[in-house]
Amino acid sequence: MMMVALSPDAKEHLDQYLKQIRMALAGRESIDADEVERDVLSHIDAELSGTSEPVPAHRLLAVLDRLGEPNEWVPAEEAAWRRPFAALSARPGDWRLAAVSLASLVLTVILMTGRVMLWPLPLVLLPLAFVTARINIALLDDRREPIGLRTWLLYPVLLAIYVPLFFALIGGPTWLVGNFLSDDPSARSRIAAMTHASPSIAAPALVVFVLGCWWILLGLVVIQTIASVRALFRPFAGFIDRRHAVRLTLAGLVLALIGIAALTLPRFLVATVSAQGIARPDAKPVDPVGAILDAFRTHPLVAVADAHGNEQVHAFRLALIRDPRLAGIVNDVVVEFGTARYQDVIDQFIRGEDVPYSSLRRVWEDTTQIEFDWDLPIYEELLRAIRSVNAARPPAQRLRVVLGDPPMDWENIHSSTEYLAHMSTLDRDEYAVEVIRREVLAKNRRALVIYGGQHLLRKNAVPNANDEWARGLVAQLERPGIASLFTIDPETRIPLSASQADITQWRKPSLALLTGTRLGQMRFTAPAQRLVRFEDQFDAVVYLGEPDEMTTANIGRTRCDDAEYMQMRTARLSLLKPPAGAPVAALGDLLRRSCEGR
Amino acid sequence: MHYSGAVDENWTTQLRKGVLELCLLNIIGAGRIYGYDIVRQLRVVDALVVSEGTIYPILSRLKRDGLVRTTLEESPSGPARKYYELTRRGEQLLSDMNRYWETLTREISDLRKANT
Numbered sequence: 001m002m003m004v005a006l007s008p009d010a011k012e013h014l015d016q017y018l019k020q021i022r023m024a025l026a027g028r029e030s031i032d033a034d035e036v037e038r039d040v041l042s043h044i045d046a047e048l049s050g051t052s053e054p055v056p057a058h059r060l061l062a063v064l065d066r067l068g069e070p071n072e073w074v075p076a077e078e079a080a081w082r083r084p085f086a087a088l089s090a091r092p093g094d095w096r097l098a099a100v101s102l103a104s105l106v107l108t109v110i111l112m113t114g115r116v117m118l119w120p121l122p123l124v125l126l127p128l129a130f131v132t133a134r135i136n137i138a139l140l141d142d143r144r145e146p147i148g149l150r151t152w153l154l155y156p157v158l159l160a161i162y163v164p165l166f167f168a169l170i171g172g173p174t175w176l177v178g179n180f181l182s183d184d185p186s187a188r189s190r191i192a193a194m195t196h197a198s199p200s201i202a203a204p205a206l207v208v209f210v211l212g213c214w215w216i217l218l219g220l221v222v223i224q225t226i227a228s229v230r231a232l233f234r235p236f237a238g239f240i241d242r243r244h245a246v247r248l249t250l251a252g253l254v255l256a257l258i259g260i261a262a263l264t265l266p267r268f269l270v271a272t273v274s275a276q277g278i279a280r281p282d283a284k285p286v287d288p289v290g291a292i293l294d295a296f297r298t299h300p301l302v303a304v305a306d307a308h309g310n311e312q313v314h315a316f317r318l319a320l321i322r323d324p325r326l327a328g329i330v331n332d333v334v335v336e337f338g339t340a341r342y343q344d345v346i347d348q349f350i351r352g353e354d355v356p357y358s359s360l361r362r363v364w365e366d367t368t369q370i371e372f373d374w375d376l377p378i379y380e381e382l383l384r385a386i387r388s389v390n391a392a393r394p395p396a397q398r399l400r401v402v403l404g405d406p407p408m409d410w411e412n413i414h415s416s417t418e419y420l421a422h423m424s425t426l427d428r429d430e431y432a433v434e435v436i437r438r439e440v441l442a443k444n445r446r447a448l449v450i451y452g453g454q455h456l457l458r459k460n461a462v463p464n465a466n467d468e469w470a471r472g473l474v475a476q477l478e479r480p481g482i483a484s485l486f487t488i489d490p491e492t493r494i495p496l497s498a499s500q501a502d503i504t505q506w507r508k509p510s511l512a513l514l515t516g517t518r519l520g521q522m523r524f525t526a527p528a529q530r531l532v533r534f535e536d537q538f539d540a541v542v543y544l545g546e547p548d549e550m551t552t553a554n555i556g557r558t559r560c561d562d563a564e565y566m567q568m569r570t571a572r573l574s575l576l577k578p579p580a581g582a583p584v585a586a587l588g589d590l591l592r593r594s595c596e597g598r
Numbered sequence: 599m600h601y602s603g604a605v606d607e608n609w610t611t612q613l614r615k616g617v618l619e620l621c622l623l624n625i626i627g628a629g630r631i632y633g634y635d636i637v638r639q640l641r642v643v644d645a646l647v648v649s650e651g652t653i654y655p656i657l658s659r660l661k662r663d664g665l666v667r668t669t670l671e672e673s674p675s676g677p678a679r680k681y682y683e684l685t686r687r688g689e690q691l692l693s694d695m696n697r698y699w700e701t702l703t704r705e706i707s708d709l710r711k712a713n714t
Contacts, residue, residue, distance in 0.1 A: 004676065031658065038677070039633060039654045045676040046634035068649020 004048045009057035013064065014044070020070035023141055036073055043067065097136040098153035104129035105157045126160070133157040137235055147235070162233060172214040178207050190468065195263045202263065209259025215252025219245045282500050283519040285510035288316070288488075288542055289323045292511070295486035295539075296329050300446050301436065303474060303485050305453035305538075306336065307492040309552045312544040314378040316490055316509045317450065318385050321399070328397040331445035333386060334436055336452060337374040338363045338403035349383065350401050352391050365565075367405040368426060370419070370572040372591050375565075376553040402439045402447065404432040410572075419575045429455055429473040433482070436473070441483055449473075449485070456487050459536045461529040489534075490542035492550045494522075503543055510543045560595035618646050620699060622656060623684070623692040626666055630683040633657065657682060665691055 006014060018037055025033045047063045048055050108125040111117050133154045140147055147154065168175070181188050181203045192202040222229050222245035230237045295302045304320070307313050320326065321333070338346060342363045349355040349363075363383075364374035383401060390398040406426050413419050432451065440447040449456075455472040469475045477483045488511065497503045499522045506512075514520035520535030534541070544550070559565050573587035621643060625636050636657070637650050660666045665688035670678045684692065 031655075035658070036654065039657075039680065040651075042677050042679060043634050043637065043650070043654070046632075046679075049676060066650050068651035070651075072649050072651040073655055 004045050004051070004055055005053040006060060007054040007056050010055050010060040013057055013060055017064055017070060021073050024071040024074050031074075040067070040073075095150060095153070097132055097139070098150045101129050101133040101136060101157045102153040104132065105160055129157045130161045134234070158236070162236060166233075169218065170215075171211070172218065174207055174211040174214060177210045181206065195266055201266070205259050205262030207259075208255050209263060212252045212254070212256030212259055215255060216249050217252075219247075219249030219252055222248065280516060280518045280521055282502065283512035283514065283517040283541070285503075285506040285512050285543065288509050288511035289320060289325055291513070291540065292320065292486075292488070293325060293329060296446055299484055299486040300441060300444075301449055301477070301483055301485045302330075302447075303449035303451060303456050303487045304542075305456050305487070305489045306450050307490065307550075308373040308452060309376050309378070310490075310492050311378065311551045311553050312509075312549070313490045313492060314382065314553065316542060316544060317382060319509075320448070321382070321385050322389055327393055329446065330399060330448050332400045332402050332440050332447035334402045334404050334432070334440065334447050334449045334451075335379075335382075336404055336432070336450065336455065337367065337379045338383075338401070339367045339405045339408055340403045340431075340435060341366065341407035341409075343403050346383070346401050346403055350387050350390060350399065352387060363403065365568070366408055366410055368408045368423065368428060369405070370575050371587060372555055372569050372573070372594065375555060375559055375569065377556045378553045402435060404428075404435050404449075404451070406431040413575075416575045416577075429471060429476055432473045433476045436477065437482065453489060456485075456489070457537050458487075459530075459532040461525040461532050463528070463530045465530065486540070487538045488540045488542055489538040490544055492544065493547050494524075495547055496522075496541065496543060497546060504546065506543050508543060508545055511540050512543065513540050514538060554597050555591065555594040557595075566591075614646055618653075619656060619660075620695050621646060622653070622660065623665070623688060623695065626682045627684050627689065627692045630681050633680050633682060636682065660688070664688075 018040065021036060021040065022033050025031050025036060044060070044063050044067075048059065051059055104125045108122045108129065111122045111125070136150070136154060137147065140150075181191075188203045191206055195202045195205075222240075223242055226240065226242060226245065230240055233240075292302055304317065305313075306317075339362075342359070345355060345359050346363050349360055361380075364379055367374055386399050386401055406428060408422075413422060432455070436447065436449070439445075451473060456474045457470040457472050458475055458478065460468055460470045469479045474485050474487055477485060490509070496519065500519050503519075512519060514535040517535070519541065520533060522534045523531060524534045524537050525532045569591060570588055573591060576587065578587075618640075621640060622636065625631060625639050633654070637653050640646060640653065641650075657666065661668055661682075664685055666682050667685050669681050669683075671681060673679045
């Protein structure tokens with residue numbers, strides 16, 4: 001406190017001078033700014049004692065002039081790092097340092113976007129641009145000089161750093177979590193399974209929860225370090241105060257609560273529904289063709305599971321193929337029971353051209369599978385039915401059969417070892433996915449996919465498996481988001497009436513959507529397996545009758561009397577033998593029984 | 599008297615820095631003294647001080663380094679005054695610096711005489 005009375009002008013000059021000294025000393029913890037101010041006041045008081053009061057401004061300014069610039073109160077060793085920069089901004093109105101900042105930024109952009117990057121020069125130039133801009137602003141503050149038009153030189157540099165930094169700080173770990181969930185569908189599925197929410201809700205909910213927690217943490221930190229935040233984002237953060245930090249914390253709290261609610265509510269509801277025994281509605285039978293037509297409106301692929309050899313499933317497929325309502329809606333029929341090696345043969349046949357039977361039969365006889373399933377006449381009959389349907393339709397509505405089994409060179413397979421070695425290099429589902437992508441999806445066509453039920457499963461039934469996804473073609477198409485399928489299980493083994501008694505009254509065939517129904521809630525996997533419900537595996541079921549009503553096709557007399565065929569198939573069946581003592585018949589025995597009509 | 603222009607500025611700055619510290623210690627070494635009086639005494643050495651504001655930071659550093667200690671005393675005519683005096687360590691350093699200064703100036707003087 002001064003004893004000498006100052007005129008209002010002089011007082012204003014003194015306040016300004018002291019303020020500038022404090023700014024110059026800001027952040028220098030080794031210097032006690034209060035002590036420096038006491039020294040200044042004491043000096044001025046001593047200097048002006050005896051002067052007539054109030055001391056006019058010019059007398060005070062003379063004293064201040066002898067004391068020197070406010071930044072000279074900063075010890076020389078403290079300010080050493082500033083000297084080169086101060087030299088570039090020596091006088092009020094000096095724009096050189098600002099120009100250096102912007103030039104560094106421009107050069108960084110040119111190097112980063114140009115052909116010659118001169119690495120790691122951009123890595124040096126960008127921090128240089130930022131640091132020089134910050135120093136320039138600090139020097140301007142020292143001199144109490146407004147930034148003025150230098151804004152155009154300095155702000156682009158600062159914003160180039162601050163904007164990404166701001167978003168990085170606001171997002172924090174949310175960016176990492178979001179990217180991880182976006183890149184890893186299995187992680188999304190695991191979270192969905194843990195929370196009982198759908199992946200499209202669980203993953204965003206987790207991101208919202210993480211963001212909320214981060215904002216709470218960030219807000220609390222900002223409350224404690226308001227001055228540092230202002231300094232970090234200077235000159236843009238001068239307005240930030242404690243209230244903003246509190247609001248950020250509260251917003252984080254709200255987000256975290258929303259995230260928690262979205263993550264836990266489905267599990268809670270499931271538990272509540274389960275505990276209260278609230279019954280799901282019964283599945284409703286509908287016309288299968290109408291439902292499949294509806295499915296094709298939203299899905300490019302409709303998959304119908306094939307219970308190999310089942311005659312009821314075959315009859316259903318035949319009716320489907322022949323139904324005129326599907327004309328022009330379905331373009332392709334992708335089948336498991338034909339080898340892609342003979343795609344040209346089947347194309348000719350389906351187009352109605354004459355194809356020697358000796359060539360045609362290779363389509364189903366030479367797949368990768370040694371069993372005689374595809375030799376059953378029902379599969380040949382399906383191909384002939386498609387050929388007949390095409391014959392009666394205009395070209396634009398004709399079906400194409402796409403063979404999904406990988407090409408197999410049986411001429412080079414002579415032993416079990418060779419066969420197993422070759423099969424170990426194949427992933428039949430992966431190949432089918434590739435064929436579907438190339439022949440159907442890439443051409444914007446719609447396909448009926450006829451594959452064994454195991455290939456159409458979505459969920460893995462292996463207990464404690466890390467990956468919930470199955471490995472079949474549906475999972476391989478849906479998991480990476482290549483395509484979404486509508487999958488139908490014409491069920492032949494599970495007594496559906498055990499879950500819903502009135503099913504036996506349904507018309508055969510009838511289709512029922514599974515999601516949200518009592519039937520969909522039915523356990524699909526064996527007790528020893530992981531719990532997977534019917535609706536998790538398929539979108540719909542086709543009721544063809546109770547399991548005891550199902551019949552299996554026989555190989556047929558024509559083939560059984562064909563010595564050459566029997567020799568070929570028997571030889572291939574012998575490539576795989578059941579383990580000694582296993583309670584299953586050898587494959588060769590199964591063929592003989594089928595020939596005997598048993 | 600200012601030397602800038604005639605003499606390399608960096609050289610004078612460095613020389614001034616060391617000598618100013620020596621002068622400050624000598625002034626304080628003469629006896630307990632009020633900060634403002636130190637500045638007043640130094641005014642007569644025109645070549646040493648660019649602005650008076652630079653002196654106080656040096657005094658602060660000498661205090662931080664344990665070479666001087668300060669005491670505040672109430673003043674009847676103004677704010678409390680800060681008095682400076684040497685510590686034992688400051689006295690020792692001043693003695694060493696003065697001895698070195700005398701040797702340096704004598705030998706430089708002899709050198710110059712021999713070369714003129």
